[in-house]
Amino acid sequence: MDLVVRAARAVTAEGEVPATVGVDGGRIVAVEPGGARLSGDRVVDLGDDVVLLPGLVDTHVHVNDPGRAEWEGFETATRAAAAGGVTTIVDMPLNSLPPTVDVAALEVKRKAAAGRVHVDVGFWGGAIPGNAGELRGLHEAGVFGFKCFLLHSGVDEFPPLDPAGLDEALRELSSFGALMIVHAEDAHEIDEAPEPHGGRYVDFLRSRPRQAENLAISHVIDAARRNDARAHILHLSSSDALPLIASARREGLALTAETCPHYLSFVAEEIRDGATQFKCCPPIREAANRELLWQGLADGVIDTIVSDHSPCTPELKRFDSGDFGEAWGGISSLQLGLPAIWTQARQRGFALTDVVRWMAEHPAAQAGMRRKGHLAAGYDADFCVFAPDEAFVVDVAKLKHRNPVSAYDRRPLAGVVRSTWLRGTEITGDEPRGALLTRGEC
Known part of the structure; x- marks a missing residue:
C-alpha cells in the first residue's frame, strides 16, 4: 500500500x-x-489527542469565480476549505459571471478553476426563467443538480422563478431524475415586510420574517408533489418549517433540507447594531429558534450542515454606515464550519459521529457522490485530522479566504484541524492537487 x-x-x-x-x-x-x-x-x-475523520463535503459554497473573483476565487476558497478539513466543495451557479445556466457558462467556470483548486470541486447548475431547455444539457455535462431562487437573488443576472417557472423546471428535472435545490423565501411576503434600513439588527430581522420561509417551503413541497420531483431546501433558518418538512417526508416525497453553522451558532439577541458581518438571507434568528434547529438535526428532519460561504469585499459589508439594508448578505465561514459546529454540538451532547453524518456522509449522499464522506474501503482517501479538545480564538486576518471578513472574528471555538488529506496526500496549500468533479464519476 x-x-x-x-x-x-x-x-x-x-x-x-x-x-x-x-x-x-x-x-x-x-x-x-x-x-x-x-x-x-x-x-x-496519529496521537491520542486527534480523531481521524473523513474529509468533509460542503455542498453550498459561493466561489464567485470568474467575474467576481475579488470576492473570493478558486485558489483562496479551496485553501480555506482544506484548512477547515473540507476536501470536497460544490460551487453555486451564482455570483460568478456568467452564471452557470448553460453548458457554455459551465465550461467557462471549469476553465477558471482548472489547475487552481486544492480540494475537489463540483458544480451546481442554475434554473432561471427561460433556461428550461438548457437543463438536460447541463445535467449531461455533469452538474450535481440545479439551484433556483423564489425571490430576487441579489444579482440581476440570476433572476427568480415564479410558480409557473418552478413547475416547468421541476417537470423537466423530473424527466431525468435531477435534483432541484431551492432558496426558499416568498417574494410577496418579503415585499410586504418592513424595508430594512439602518443599523438595528431587529429591523433587518423583521424584513425577512419566518413566514416568508414557511410559505415558500410549502410551495416547494406542493410543486415537488405535483411534478414527482426531487427537491432540497437550502439554508433553513426558520424552525417553524420543520413540521412541514417532516410531514412531506412521511408522505414519501423526495425532500431534504440543510442548515448552516451560523444558524446553529449565533442568535439574534446577541447581534450588535451595525454588525453587518452577521447579515445573511434568510437571517440568523432568535435563541429559541436555534435550539429547535438543533432538535431538527437530532430528529433527522434536517439532513446536512453546510457553510453557505458567501463572501464579498469589505466595502460591500458597509462597515462605514452599519446599514443592514445596504450591506451584502452572506457569512464567510468555509474554514470554520467544523470547529463552529463542534463547539455547539458537544455542549448539547452530540458526538463526532453525528458531526460526520451531518457534514460528510449526508452531504455526499445528497449530491450523489459515491466515493466521498466515509472512512471505508472503496472511498477516496480524503481525511481530516481533528483535535477536538484543542481550542482557539478566531483571528480573521489569519483565515485563508480572500477577504478578512467573518462573523466568527474573535470568537473562541473548540476543535482544531491539524491536517487535511486528499486522496492520500496531505494538502499543504503549495501545489493545487484538487480535481474538477463530474456527477456520476465521483
Whole structure:
C-alpha cells in the first residue's frame, strides 16, 4: 500500500474506534481494527489527542469565480476549505459571471478553476426563467443538480422563478431524475415586510420574517408533489418549517433540507447594531429558534450542515454606515464550519459521529457522490485530522479566504484541524492537487 494511517480514534461505520486505514492509488483499500498489521510505503501514527475523520463535503459554497473573483476565487476558497478539513466543495451557479445556466457558462467556470483548486470541486447548475431547455444539457455535462431562487437573488443576472417557472423546471428535472435545490423565501411576503434600513439588527430581522420561509417551503413541497420531483431546501433558518418538512417526508416525497453553522451558532439577541458581518438571507434568528434547529438535526428532519460561504469585499459589508439594508448578505465561514459546529454540538451532547453524518456522509449522499464522506474501503482517501479538545480564538486576518471578513472574528471555538488529506496526500496549500468533479464519476 502507498499509505497506512494508524489512529487511536477514528470515525468509521463502527463509530469512534481505533482503526488502521490502508490507502493505495488514492483510495481506501482497508479499514482494520487498531493494531492491525498493515504495511505501506509510508506509515503515519496519529496521537491520542486527534480523531481521524473523513474529509468533509460542503455542498453550498459561493466561489464567485470568474467575474467576481475579488470576492473570493478558486485558489483562496479551496485553501480555506482544506484548512477547515473540507476536501470536497460544490460551487453555486451564482455570483460568478456568467452564471452557470448553460453548458457554455459551465465550461467557462471549469476553465477558471482548472489547475487552481486544492480540494475537489463540483458544480451546481442554475434554473432561471427561460433556461428550461438548457437543463438536460447541463445535467449531461455533469452538474450535481440545479439551484433556483423564489425571490430576487441579489444579482440581476440570476433572476427568480415564479410558480409557473418552478413547475416547468421541476417537470423537466423530473424527466431525468435531477435534483432541484431551492432558496426558499416568498417574494410577496418579503415585499410586504418592513424595508430594512439602518443599523438595528431587529429591523433587518423583521424584513425577512419566518413566514416568508414557511410559505415558500410549502410551495416547494406542493410543486415537488405535483411534478414527482426531487427537491432540497437550502439554508433553513426558520424552525417553524420543520413540521412541514417532516410531514412531506412521511408522505414519501423526495425532500431534504440543510442548515448552516451560523444558524446553529449565533442568535439574534446577541447581534450588535451595525454588525453587518452577521447579515445573511434568510437571517440568523432568535435563541429559541436555534435550539429547535438543533432538535431538527437530532430528529433527522434536517439532513446536512453546510457553510453557505458567501463572501464579498469589505466595502460591500458597509462597515462605514452599519446599514443592514445596504450591506451584502452572506457569512464567510468555509474554514470554520467544523470547529463552529463542534463547539455547539458537544455542549448539547452530540458526538463526532453525528458531526460526520451531518457534514460528510449526508452531504455526499445528497449530491450523489459515491466515493466521498466515509472512512471505508472503496472511498477516496480524503481525511481530516481533528483535535477536538484543542481550542482557539478566531483571528480573521489569519483565515485563508480572500477577504478578512467573518462573523466568527474573535470568537473562541473548540476543535482544531491539524491536517487535511486528499486522496492520500496531505494538502499543504503549495501545489493545487484538487480535481474538477463530474456527477456520476465521483
